[in-house]
Amino acid sequence: MTNHTVDSNPPVNILELKDVKTHFPVYKGAILKRLSGTVKAVDGVSLSVRRGEVVGLVGESGCGKSTLARTILQLVPTTSGTVVLEGRNLSTLNSKELKEVRTGLQMVFQDPYASLNPRMTVFDTLAEPMIAHRRSTRSNVTRDVADLMETVGLSPRYMRKYPHEFSGGQRQRIAVARALALKPSLIIADEPVSALDVSIQAQILNLLAKLTREMNLSMIFIAHDLSVVKHISDRIAVMYLGKVVEVGDATTVIESPLHPYTQALVSAIPIPDPEVERARQRVVLPGDPPSPLNPPSGCTFHPRCSHATEACRLTVPVLETTHEGHEAACLRIGEFD
Amino acid sequence: MPLLSVEDLKTYFHTRNGVVKAVDGISFTVEKGETLGIVGESGSGKSVTCYSIMGLIPQPPGRIESGRALFDGTDLLSCSNRELRSIRGSRISMIFQDPMTSLNPYMRISDQLIEPLLTHNPNATKPWALKLAIDALTEVGIQDAAKRAHFYPHEFSGGMRQRVMIAMALITKPELLIADEPTTALDVTVQAQILELIKRLQHELGTAVIFITHDLGVVAGLCDRVQVMYAGRIVETASTDGVYKDPKHPYTEALQRSIPSLQPKGSELFTIPGLPPDLSKSITGCAFAPRCTQALDACHTTTCELAPVKGEHQTSCLRCQAGEILQS
Numbered sequence: 001m002t003n004h005t006v007d008s009n010p011p012v013n014i015l016e017l018k019d020v021k022t023h024f025p026v027y028k029g030a031i032l033k034r035l036s037g038t039v040k041a042v043d044g045v046s047l048s049v050r051r052g053e054v055v056g057l058v059g060e061s062g063c064g065k066s067t068l069a070r071t072i073l074q075l076v077p078t079t080s081g082t083v084v085l086e087g088r089n090l091s092t093l094n095s096k097e098l099k100e101v102r103t104g105l106q107m108v109f110q111d112p113y114a115s116l117n118p119r120m121t122v123f124d125t126l127a128e129p130m131i132a133h134r135r136s137t138r139s140n141v142t143r144d145v146a147d148l149m150e151t152v153g154l155s156p157r158y159m160r161k162y163p164h165e166f167s168g169g170q171r172q173r174i175a176v177a178r179a180l181a182l183k184p185s186l187i188i189a190d191e192p193v194s195a196l197d198v199s200i201q202a203q204i205l206n207l208l209a210k211l212t213r214e215m216n217l218s219m220i221f222i223a224h225d226l227s228v229v230k231h232i233s234d235r236i237a238v239m240y241l242g243k244v245v246e247v248g249d250a251t252t253v254i255e256s257p258l259h260p261y262t263q264a265l266v267s268a269i270p271i272p273d274p275e276v277e278r279a280r281q282r283v284v285l286p287g288d289p290p291s292p293l294n295p296p297s298g299c300t301f302h303p304r305c306s307h308a309t310e311a312c313r314l315t316v317p318v319l320e321t322t323h324e325g326h327e328a329a330c331l332r333i334g335e336f337d
Numbered sequence: 338m339p340l341l342s343v344e345d346l347k348t349y350f351h352t353r354n355g356v357v358k359a360v361d362g363i364s365f366t367v368e369k370g371e372t373l374g375i376v377g378e379s380g381s382g383k384s385v386t387c388y389s390i391m392g393l394i395p396q397p398p399g400r401i402e403s404g405r406a407l408f409d410g411t412d413l414l415s416c417s418n419r420e421l422r423s424i425r426g427s428r429i430s431m432i433f434q435d436p437m438t439s440l441n442p443y444m445r446i447s448d449q450l451i452e453p454l455l456t457h458n459p460n461a462t463k464p465w466a467l468k469l470a471i472d473a474l475t476e477v478g479i480q481d482a483a484k485r486a487h488f489y490p491h492e493f494s495g496g497m498r499q500r501v502m503i504a505m506a507l508i509t510k511p512e513l514l515i516a517d518e519p520t521t522a523l524d525v526t527v528q529a530q531i532l533e534l535i536k537r538l539q540h541e542l543g544t545a546v547i548f549i550t551h552d553l554g555v556v557a558g559l560c561d562r563v564q565v566m567y568a569g570r571i572v573e574t575a576s577t578d579g580v581y582k583d584p585k586h587p588y589t590e591a592l593q594r595s596i597p598s599l600q601p602k603g604s605e606l607f608t609i610p611g612l613p614p615d616l617s618k619s620i621t622g623c624a625f626a627p628r629c630t631q632a633l634d635a636c637h638t639t640t641c642e643l644a645p646v647k648g649e650h651q652t653s654c655l656r657c658q659a660g661e662i663l664q665s
Contacts, residue, residue, distance in 0.1 A: 060525075169612075199595050202596075202609075206606050227596070227597045268526045268528065268529035269525060269554065270552065271557060271558075271598065274581050275582075278558070288497065
């Protein structure tokens, strides 16, 4: 494992987000464009990822999980706040510096059918980043690609095949291999298993768990399936409408959630046990998440929250630490079960 | 007499790369008011089964090679188009997976909702149908239904569109509802809402439901009976409790062991080695045998049929039938 930091004593936190905001302007009018509003996709997120740690990011669609991932990669510019990767503030870098930094920051996408170039063989896909960033030479690249394929459990025999010749699970392995090609320190996996069948999903989860452990990789694992996230993550951050509403140790967050939204999410997971299912009382959230174009006042969750009071409508809650490392943004923590 | 009785259904697709046996000889029944879950991975034939019953298989390339689907005495597979039309959409209705594409974007919600009422009832008037439509929308939890009924689908969120689909499917008070992965495209919180809704409406109307899914968790909370499909065949069928507490097929057991929520955190998940078979090749013996950790030589050569092992509990596994493995 190559260490990219020049620092002899690398910081514990590999990634630090401080009050990151990503807003998108919305224009109205065909000819005379006027600013009609802002979508606050990510609205003040502070989060850190330690070396070798897997942080799960959960939330409903439209809560800003993927925008946050794209912001970390600087694929969309930050509106305010800082993204610090291994001591370097990414939002101040120029494109040349970014290119270099991004080698340590890779991504695995949701749909392995769309994220691989159908006209490139596995070899082309995996060799391209190694050659482009001079991590391998023309004479060694075949061997390096073969090594990489073995790491992710693919036989190097398939090196000259095209993506359409592989199954969904194998394609996702290729996508993981591509992310590993430059030996990154942080991988962002955006719903890497949601397009896969249960049995294939298990293979990819095992692979990701093994790789992070063996290569001391850090990972941000984005998913909407809480049981998957709980299984793979060390810590979990729950997002709602562009904000982190709860963060803490994975088991603690799922087993004793503090925020009413997390409680509802946990209660919505179907449990594959008929007896448990029959016995449990579900907290069914009313309505849909509100539009980020026009978020509710105060705590953005208050219109759907059964515990909301007048204060929740007026005051914006901030993340508060309760126990060791367990934080939640709710005015009424501890006032209800 | 069961409400729906499917016998030896075979649906093959004749493609350039050979004949794909998507559904290869399955038989099952659905009783009045019961919920049957059909579980399987992609390509196992669960959707094709239901599309065949509804006469929605594109022919060609698809062809229903054999079988009967008796719905209240009428064979849906051989009856005239006219007869099928009088049943489909009125006595049997269907909810599809993707609410984003299953509504017509050019039609107002109200017009789509009243269409089945007007089609299946020659005496229906538009104002009467519209009133029923608004009631149905209110019933599925859409607020301000009288106004929103006149919206277009794009003005609704995913969860709301799926509610509209449910309202549309149930507006004719069908005896059988086929739900093809109705919650797969939705968020968990919305999924919970939709499942509660299906459960409640089913209870009130006494509709029988065939619920197709790949999510074993969803089945556990909803279904009375489960049948597990693999490679175009039913490999196990039993009560929901039977399938979860006492699986009688190595495939079912393996599926359960690969779900993260049932495993202690951090432990390695069980994975099924290999891949599902290519359905265009002929399969001898048990289709799961090449991936099964407990297969014997006989499993690769002997054709296996569903047979009861414990009361209603049926399995196609030869070794379970012989009582050699998965003993309770």
